[in-house]
Amino acid sequence: PLPTVAIVGRPNVGKSTLFNRLVGKRLALVDDQPGVTRDRREGDANLLGLEFRIFDTAGFEDEDPQTLPGRMRQQTEAAVRDADAALFLIDGREGVTPLDEEIARWLRAETTPVIVVANKAEGRAGQEGAYEAYRLGLGDPVAISAEHGEGVADLFEALRPHV
Ligand code: GDP
Ligand code: MG
Numbered sequence: 775p776l777p778t779v780a781i782v783g784r785p786n787v788g789k790s791t792l793f794n795r796l797v798g799k800r801l802a803l804v805d806d807q808p809g810v811t812r813d814r815r816e817g818d819a820n821l822l823g824l825e826f827r828i829f830d831t832a833g834f835e836d837e838d839p840q841t842l843p844g845r846m847r848q849q850t851e852a853a854v855r856d857a858d859a860a861l862f863l864i865d866g867r868e869g870v871t872p873l874d875e876e877i878a879r880w881l882r883a884e885t886t887p888v889i890v891v892a893n894k895a896e897g898r899a900g901q902e903g904a905y906e907a908y909r910l911g912l913g914d915p916v917a918i919s920a921e922h923g924e925g926v927a928d929l930f931e932a933l934r935p936h937v
Contacts, residue, residue, distance in 0.1 A: 776827040777937035780853040782881070783863035784834045784873045788893040792863065792920035793830040796821055799921065806813075822930045826937045829853045834877060851880075857937035859887045861929075866892035866903030866917060870910060878910040889932045890915040896922050 781789045797817035819828040823937035833850025854860045862881055864874050881888045892904035907915035916932045918925030 776825055778827045778829065778856065779819065779859050779861060779929075779933065779937060780829045780831055780850075780886075781861045782831050782833065782850055782854060782875065784871065784879065787863040787865045789832075789856040789863050790830055791889075792826060792861070792893065792918075793817070795920050795923065795935065798827050803814060815919060821927065821933065824930055824937060826933075829857065829920070830870045841890070843860045853856040854884055854886050857886055859889060860884075861891050861933075862888050862912065863891045863893050864907055864910075864915075866895035866900035866907075869877070869903045869906045874910065878912055882911055887936050888912045889929075891929065893920050895919055896924055916937060 781793055783789050796819035801807050815830045815832075817828055819826050826916060831850040831853050833847040833853075834837065848866045860881065862877065864870060878890075890907050890910055890912045890928070891898065892907045892915045894900055896919035900919065905915035914932075916925060916928045918929055
């Protein structure tokens with residue numbers, strides 16, 4: 775069986791966009807509206823020849839984005855627990871938010887290896903957000919642009935030891 779990778783993060787950071795890029799098809803619905811993750815949530819990913827099963831998650835897309843309750847969160851927790859690695863996405867343009875910090879606190883307590891990914895990092899604004907992500911305490915962030923396909927080689931290097 776293929777190794778597994780779960781994508782987690784608060785709403786609207788680009789989880790489904792990254793999922794679609796890695797799977798190479800538009801299986802997950804991408805929307806400006808937070809909370810839009812339906813349809814297929816898993817697919818076979820290929821990242822520069824690295825093959826793994828990827829899971830899109832929606833566990834933090836609650837009515838109240840500042841809390842973490844609910845069934846969807848449990849699904850996300852299970853996906854991360856079962857995965858060989860988790861990609862924790864933040865919005866590199868907005869920087870670290872309180873909900874990012876809350877998710878990071880949870881991930882630090884899990885045993886699954888976590889790679890912090892600062893998405894939307896095209897251009898200078900995104901690079902600054904990536905630097906800020908160091909303070910999440912989950913190691914070196916990787917700056918990418920899921921939409922523009924930038925940072926793919928860095929993501930490959932970060933994931934390769936785990937899958
Ligand atoms: P999700 O809620 O985390 O699944 O986020 P989505 O994948 O649905 O994306 C939310 C919004 O962010 C959409 O409008 C995307 O087009 C946009 N987005 C995703 N990736 C990038 C990126 O790399 N750069 C920029 N500028 N926008 C992005
Ligand atoms: Mg989504």
